[in-house]
Amino acid sequence: DTGQIEAATPTPARSRWGTRLVLIAIVAFVASPLVVAQLQTVGVTWTPLGDWAHMVYRTSQVFTGNIPLVGAYTTKGWAHPGPLDFWLSAPLFQLSGRDPRALLWTAGVINIASIAGLGAVAWRRGRWPWFLSVMALTAALVHGFGPNYLSDIWNPFVPLLPFTLAVFLLYDAACGRKRALIEATVAAWRASEIT
Numbered sequence: 335d336t337g338q339i340e341a342a343t344p345t346p347a348r349s350r351w352g353t354r355l356v357l358i359a360i361v362a363f364v365a366s367p368l369v370v371a372q373l374q375t376v377g378v379t380w381t382p383l384g385d386w387a388h389m390v391y392r393t394s395q396v397f398t399g400n401i402p403l404v405g406a407y408t409t410k411g412w413a414h415p416g417p418l419d420f421w422l423s424a425p426l427f428q429l430s431g432r433d434p435r436a437l438l439w440t441a442g443v444i445n446i447a448s449i450a451g452l453g454a455v456a457w458r459r460g461r462w463p464w465f466l467s468v469m470a471l472t473a474a475l476v477h478g479f480g481p482n483y484l485s486d487i488w489n490p491f492v493p494l495l496p497f498t499l500a501v502f503l504l505y506d507a508a509c510g511r512k513r514a515l516i517e518a519t520v521a522a523w524r525a526s527e528i529t
Contacts, residue, residue, distance in 0.1 A: 396424035448495035
């Protein structure tokens with residue numbers, strides 16, 4: 335009888351893995367509209383025009399002697415603050431055979447990573463109540479903003495979730511996790527490129 339009771343009682347390690355799997359499933363559910371939006375681009379030819387064509391051109395220069403040091407140019411005669419979008423898109427752009435859809439895929443990866451980061455901070459700071467609240471808020475943002483917009487690398491579209499993550503990471507740093515300040519800087523750098 336004692337052996338049966340011990341077998342029925344979950345070990346802390348098994349319980350921890352079960353919790354992690356549930357957390358991952360919830361994050362995956364919240365990110366699923368972005369995944370579906372990314373899958374819609376598979377097998378579709380995309381010929382970028384206007385600002386998107388310029389972003390593809392600047393991304394193609396990343397591994398050359400003309401590496402971009404400023405962001406996308408505007409019709410007002412100045413450039414956006416930073417070239418991070420070009421730098422982040424360049425590896426996937428090159429690996430995909432210079433497919434312009436790589437910029438869209440990069441935007442999806444940035445936002446899916448931001449959703450995972452929001453979930454991690456929420457879990458670390460408040461366990462289930464915070465985690466579920468933040469994931470509900472994030473799902474509302476994804477639904478309200480639209481997964482197709484969040485899968486677009488254009489400056490006004492991609493920074494919403496990285497900015498939200500930066501705010502949460504700053505809170506995390508204020509609560510004593512010093513490494514979160516560096517992580518917040520990276521997320522804020524991405525978010526700041528909309529100006």
